[in-house]
Amino acid sequence: xxxxxxxxxDTDSNTVKLVGKSSISIDKITIIGSQTGDxxxxxxxxxxxxxQYTVTNTGxxxxxxxxxxxxxGTISNLTDxxxxxxxxxxxxxxxxxxxxxxxxxxxxxxxxxxxxxxxxTVSAAAPDSSFVTKSDSSSFSAIPKDYGLIAPTATxxxxxxxxxxxxFESYYASQGGDVQYGVKGxxxxxxxxxxxxxxxxxxxxxxxxxxxxxxxxDKMSILIDQSDTSLKTGAFMPVxxxxxxxxxxxxxxxxxxxxxxxxxxxxxxxxVTITSDGDVTINFTPDQVGSLYVVAIKYSxxxxxxxxxxxxxxxxxxxxxxxxxxxxxxxxxxxxxxITLAPKVKPLMLDGEVGDGARAVNDAQLDHVINxxxxxxAAHGATADEVSMLKATEVTISDLGGKxxxxxxxxxxxxxxxxxxxxxxxxxxxxxxxxxxxFSALVHEMGHLLGYEHDVLDEDLAVGERFLPFSTDxxxxxxxxxxxxxxxxxxxxxxxxxxxHFA
Numbered sequence: 001x002x003x004x005x006x007x008x009x010d011t012d013s014n015t016v017k018l019v020g021k022s023s024i025s026i027d028k029i030t031i032i033g034s035q036t037g038d039x040x041x042x043x044x045x046x047x048x049x050x051x052q053y054t055v056t057n058t059g060x061x062x063x064x065x066x067x068x069x070x071x072x073g074t075i076s077n078l079t080d081x082x083x084x085x086x087x088x089x090x091x092x093x094x095x096x097x098x099x100x101x102x103x104x105x106x107x108x109x110x111x112x113x114x115x116x117x118x119x120x121t122v123s124a125a126a127p128d129s130s131f132v133t134k135s136d137s138s139s140f141s142a143i144p145k146d147y148g149l150i151a152p153t154a155t156x157x158x159x160x161x162x163x164x165x166x167x168f169e170s171y172y173a174s175q176g177g178d179v180q181y182g183v184k185g186x187x188x189x190x191x192x193x194x195x196x197x198x199x200x201x202x203x204x205x206x207x208x209x210x211x212x213x214x215x216x217x218d219k220m221s222i223l224i225d226q227s228d229t230s231l232k233t234g235a236f237m238p239v240x241x242x243x244x245x246x247x248x249x250x251x252x253x254x255x256x257x258x259x260x261x262x263x264x265x266x267x268x269x270x271x272v273t274i275t276s277d278g279d280v281t282i283n284f285t286p287d288q289v290g291s292l293y294v295v296a297i298k299y300s301x302x303x304x305x306x307x308x309x310x311x312x313x314x315x316x317x318x319x320x321x322x323x324x325x326x327x328x329x330x331x332x333x334x335x336x337x338x339i340t341l342a343p344k345v346k347p348l349m350l351d352g353e354v355g356d357g358a359r360a361v362n363d364a365q366l367d368h369v370i371n372x373x374x375x376x377x378a379a380h381g382a383t384a385d386e387v388s389m390l391k392a393t394e395v396t397i398s399d400l401g402g403k404x405x406x407x408x409x410x411x412x413x414x415x416x417x418x419x420x421x422x423x424x425x426x427x428x429x430x431x432x433x434x435x436x437x438x439f440s441a442l443v444h445e446m447g448h449l450l451g452y453e454h455d456v457l458d459e460d461l462a463v464g465e466r467f468l469p470f471s472t473d474x475x476x477x478x479x480x481x482x483x484x485x486x487x488x489x490x491x492x493x494x495x496x497x498x499x500x501h502f503a
Contacts, residue, residue, distance in 0.1 A: 022126035023059035026068070028052070028136040032111060040140040043111050051138065053084050053105040055097075055122050063097040063124035063132070068105040073118040082107060084120065097124065110250065115141050148323060148337035149199045157246050157296055160199045162258035168196055168339065178318075179301055180344035182409035186311040188233070191301040192344060192410070196236075198337060200224060200295040200325050219285045222295055223326040226278040230319040233307045233341060235278030242298035243272050243280060250292055265293070278303075304341065313414070314401035316343040346448045347400075347407040348441055351460035354403055355421025361397060361438065365426055366415065370395055372428055373442035380470045382450060390446050405461060406441040413445040422463055433464045440467050 029036060031050040032043050043049075053068050068084035089103030090096075097103060117139035124132055149160060150168040159165040169177035181191045200222070226235055245265040248256050265284070273281040280297055309316045319341040374390045382390065394412040406415050415438070418424070425435035440461055447457045447469060456469050 020061040020127065021059045022061050022063060022124075022128075022130065022132050023057075024063065024066075024122055024124050024132045024134050025056045025058050026120060026122040026134045026136045027054040027056075028120045028138045029054075030138045030140055032140060038138040043140050047111045049109050049111050049140070051084070051107045051109075051118070051120065053107075053120050053122070053136075055089075055103045055105060057097045057099050057101050057124075059126075059132075060099050061127055062099065063126060064095060065125040066095075066097050066103060066122065067124075068107075068120055068122045070107055070118050070120045073112075073116050075119065082109075111140065115139065148325060149197075150323075150337045150339055151197045151199065153197060153298070155197050155199075157199070157244075157262055157294055160296075161248060161256045161260060161262070161294065164258075165199070175344075176342065178340040178342040180342055180410070181301075181304065182344050182411060183309060183311075183313070183316060184412075186308055188304055188307045188309060190411075191304060191341075196299050196301075196339065198224065198297045198299055198323055200297075219283065220327065222282045224280045224295070224297060225324045225326060226280075226299075226321060228319050228321045230317045232309050232317050233304045233319050235276070235303060236299035236301055236321060236339070237278050237303040238274060238280060238297050238299050240269055240272055240274065242300075243267065243274075243282065244296040245282060245284065246294045246296065247287070248292040248294060256292055256294070260292075262294075299339075301341070309343075311398055312401035313343065313345060313347065313398075313404055313407055316345070318342040344409040345407040346445075346454070348405045348444045348457075349460040350403040350405050350420045350422075350436070351462040351465075355419075355423070355463075357421045358418045358423030358435075360417040361415070361419075361424045361426070363397070365424075366395060366397065366438070369426060369428070369438050369442055373439060373446055376443050376468065377446055377450065386450055390449065393446070393449060395442070405436060406445050408445045408448045410449070413442070413449075415441060425464075431464050431466045436461060436463055437466045440465070443468055 029038060029052050030040055031052060032040055032047055035043070051070065055066065055068065057063055066086075069081050070084060071078075072080040072082055074080055084105035084107040087104040087106050089101055091101060092098065117137055119135055119137040121133055121135040126132060149165060151160070151165045152168060152171045155165045172178070175192070179191055179196075181188045183189060228235060245267055247263040247265050249261040249263070250256065251260050267282065267284070271283050273279075273283075278299065282295060286293065321339045321341065323337045323339075374387060377390060378387045396412065396414050397417050398414050399418075400407065400414065400416040403420055404416060405419060406413065408414070415424075419436035419438075419441075423435045424438040424441075425432040426438055428439055431437040431440075444457050444461070444467075452469070458467055458469070461467055
C-alpha cells in the first residue's frame with residue numbers, strides 16, 4: 001500500500017417503518033348442477049344450490065376472526081342470515097389469515113322460484129382491533145318445476161311429490177286424452193271419467209317477501225285461474241272440501257321429492273274463495289320463510305251436465321279448459337295445465353259429397369236392420385252378454401248434420417235421418433247404387449260398443465258401398481253374412497229390388 005494514500009470509511013443506517021394496511025376481498029359464485037357462476041338462468045325450483053366464497057387477504061397485515069355470513073336474499077331481515085362454512089386455505093392452521101392467503105368458504109341450500117339474489121359479507125379483525133368487511137352478491141333465475149299436473153282422481157299427493165303420478169292425458173290416452181261427454185236430447189247427459197285433481201306444487205315458491213320492513217313471512221295468496229273456450233258449457237267446479245293444502249318437509253334438502261313428509265294444513269272457509277267461473281283463491285301464512293307447500297284441488301265435471309249443446313252432433317263443442325297459477329298477483333309459470341272436454345263420439349263419416357235430400361228413415365224400417373246387425377256380431381265373436389247389450393242399446397234417428405252418417409257416445413247409437421241427403425239403402429241383400437248402406441252403419445257403431453276402433457271398422461262409407469269388417473270379397477268390399485232365419489218382412493215404401501227376404 002502506498003503510505004500516501006488515505007483510507008476513508010463511512011457507516012450510515014436508515015430504518016423505514018412499514019405502515020400496516022388491513023384489506024380483504026370476497027368473490028361469491030353460485031353452483032347449481034353443472035352451472036357455475038353468477039346470473040344463472042333456467043334453474044329448476046327445488047334444486048340443490050351451493051354458494052362458494054373465495055376470501056383473500058389483500059392487505060399487508062394478518063387478520064383473524066374471519067367470518068362469512070349470507071343474507072339469504074332478504075337484506076332487511078337479519079333473522080334468516082346464515083353463516084358459511086370454512087373449507088380450506090389456512091396454511092398455518094392457526095386461524096390467522098396471513099397477507100396473500102386465500103380461504104374458501106361454502107354454504108348450501110335449495111333454489112326458490114323467481115329471481116333470487118343473495119349477498120355475502122366477510123368480516124375480519126385487524127391487529128389494531130378494527131374490523132374490515134367486504135361484500136359480494138350472486139343471483140339466479142329459477143323456473144317452477146311441476147307446478148301444474150292434471151291427474152286421475154285416484155292420484156295421491158304422495159304420488160305427486162314423488163313424481164309417480166300419471167298425467168290425465170297419458171292415463172286416458174285410449175280416449176284421446178280428453179274428458180268425454182254424451183248427449184241426449186241436446187243436453188250433456190254424462191261425462192267420462194267425471195272428476196280430476198289439479199295439483200299445484202309450490203316447490204319452495206313460498207318465500208316471505210319483506211315488503212313492510214318487518215321480519216318474518218308475509219301472507220300468501222294463491223290463485224288457480226280457470227278459463228274455457230266455449231259459452232255452451234260451464235266451468236269445472238270444486239267445492240270447499242275438495243280444496244287441500246299440504247306442508248312438505250324437505251328431509252334431504254333437495255326440493256320436493258319422494259321421502260319428504262307431508263302434513264295436511266287445515267283451511268277455514270274464510271281462507272278459500274271459489275267463484276262461479278271455477279277460480280279458486282287460497283289465502284294463508286306460511287310457518288316460515290322458504291316453507292314448501294302443495295295445493296290440491298278436485299274439479300268436478302258434473303257442473304257441465306245438462307249444458308245445452310244442441311241436437312246436431314256437428315255442432316257439439318270441443319272445449320279447452322286452461323289453468324294458471326298466480327301467487328300474490330304474479331303469474332308463476334304461464335299455463336300450468338289444461339283439460340279438453342270433447343263429445344264422446346266415434347262417428348262414421350260419408351265418403352263423398354252431401355246429397356240434395358231424401359226421405360228420412362223411420363223406426364219400423366230401422367228395427368229390422370238393427371236385428372240383423374246384432375246377428376252379424378253374434379256370428380263374429382260377440383259373447384252372450386255382449387249380444388244382450390247390443391239388443392238393449394238405444395238407437396235413435398236424428399239430423400246429425402254435415403257428413404256424419406252415424407255415431408255412438410259409448411252407450412247409445414244415433415243414425416242420421418237421411419244419410420246426409422242420399423237416403424238409406426235398407427236392402428240386406430245388396431246396396432242401392434245411389435244410397436248409403438244402413439246395415440254397414442249399424443254394424444260399424446255396434447263394433448264401437450264392443451271395443452273395436454277405426455283400424456278395424458274403417459272411418460267412412462261411400463254411397464253404394466257395403467263394408468263389414470270381417471266379411472269381405474276380394475276387392476275388400478263387404479258381402480252379406482247373416483245367421484239364422486226370420487219371417488219375410490215387407491219394408492214399407494222400399495222398392496222390391498232393395499229388399500232382402502230370409503227364407
